[in-house]
Amino acid sequence: MLFNLGIEKWFDKKVSDVVNNSVEVARNYLEENQNSIKGEILAMANDLNRNFNLYSENKPVFQNYFDQQSRFRKIEESYLINKDGLLLFSTSFSNKNNFIAPLKTFIEMAQNGQTILISDANKNQTNALVKLSSNENIFLYAIRYVDPETVNFLKKTGEASTFYYKLKSNSLGLQISFAAVYIVIVSSLILLSSMYAINIANKISRPIIKLIFAAKEVSVGNLEVKLKNEEEDDDFKKLYQTFNIMTQEIQAQKNKIALSERYQAWEMVAKKLAHEIKNPLTPITLSLERIKDRYSKQINIDKSDFENYLNIISRQVEDIGKLANEFSDFARMPNPIKKSNNLKKIIEDSISLYKLSEKKVIFNLDYSSTQDEFKFDLNQISRVLINIIKNSLESIHEKQ
Structure with a gap:
């Protein structure tokens, strides 16, 4: 009876689950x-x-x-x-x-x-x-x-699973054989054998039960679970150690795949957006050149303003092209290039972009500084000033 209980404990659902979960x-x-x-x-x-x-x-x-x-x-x-x-x-x-x-x-x-x-x-x-x-x-x-070592562990896991189910299929034969011996052997030997069987069952099931709970945690997605090597048996220590290594590697692989997918998605979006931005720049540039060649000789009044406006537009188109190229390199902003520039002229050029289109708005430049030359990135400061003016005009139109 005791042996039968021990055998049933070896092959109960918990032990079967840990074998299946290990596989x-x-x-x-x-x-x-x-x-x-x-x-x-x-x-x-x-x-x-x-x-x-x-x-x-x-x-x-x-x-x-x-x-x-x-x-x-x-x-x-x-x-x-x-x-x-x-x-x-x-x-x-x-x-x-x-x-x-x-x-x-x-x-x-x-x-x-x-x-x-x-x-x-x-x-x-x-x-x-x-x-x-x-x-x-x-x-x-x-x-x-x-x-x-990992491959060897995987082989051993498969061999252990096969051996376990082979033993399970032969458990009935083991029980019958022990019953025959039980009838022949004296009660004292039966008692010792039964105690030994129970002890072995407990010794095997205790570390396996720990592995059961750990495997269940992994099966629901918790890859942070760890098994402490507190067992006396060297095989279980190695099994625990390999189990921990496997969960760490699975977690690392999942993180790496997720990160790689995010990088690829951002790179694709950046390149596509940069491409769409750059598409209209070439016809705009060609149109500016044609306007300049066709009308520069015909305009006598405010000719300097006309050429200045065209130069400002051409420079802004060139800045957009540079920005699109930088954005294509995985959407990073260009590094600032600091040079000595005339801040007052940059402000006046930025205002000039909107004077013609905003006839109902009066632009007043109150520049009280005695210094005109400063060190800054021309393209980035121009974009900042244009954004400020654009936002201000939008705010005025919304209030109207």
Whole structure:
């Protein structure tokens, strides 16, 4: 009876849950690792597509760029292959002598636009294959190695799960055998055996129960959970340590993927916005040149004002173009260039932009300073003054 209770305790729902959760954690780790390299190879493929002209125009520069991409994304080996699996290019630190092309089936799947992930547990590595959109006959083939200890732990988790369920399926036979021995052996030996069984069950179940609660926390998304190595058994200590490492790596991978996605989204928005801003600048500039060439000789009255207005507009268009270029470099503001400039003239030019269009508004400049020259960034101060005047005019119109 005592032995039966011990066996049932070994194979009760809690123990089954911890075994299943351990296998689930191992599976989640593999999926996170695969999703990580999938995200990295897609990002790397996008970068290579944008700069693939270097492959044919400047091989040394492309080699350096290819190496930097692999190091930045922590990919140990990166190759460019054709549709027949032949090696075309590789990072300078890749082991080309041991290069093995992916199967023809995988290349055909990648040819159809799929991102192929290949896990090789025997070599402790995960491979990824994707087609480059810039050249449909060239594929990016990346290899990332996995920590051997982690792979070994994943193998042990699977073996332990298989062994556990094998024992569970044979538990009835164990109970019958013990019942036969129980009839033969004297009561004193039965008592000792029963006590030993209970002790073993408690010793096994206590650390496993801790692992159950930790695994449940991970399953609901709490990756901050930690297991303290307070067990006497070295195997459980190592299991706890590996469990903690796995949760930390999963958390790090999730954070990295989320950060990478945010950066890519901002970069895309910045470049698209800069492109839309710059589109109308060229026709505006050409129109200014045509106006200046066509009418500068015909205007005799206020000709200096006419040319001054055109120069101001041209300078503002040029400033917008510079700002758009800077914004294209991931939406960062240009660094100020401080030079000696005439502040009074800058203010007068800014007012002149609105005098013609705002006939009902009287502009008065009360400049009491005796000093005109100051050190500042001409473009940025001009934008500030224009914004101030624009906001003031909008406020006046709203009150009317």
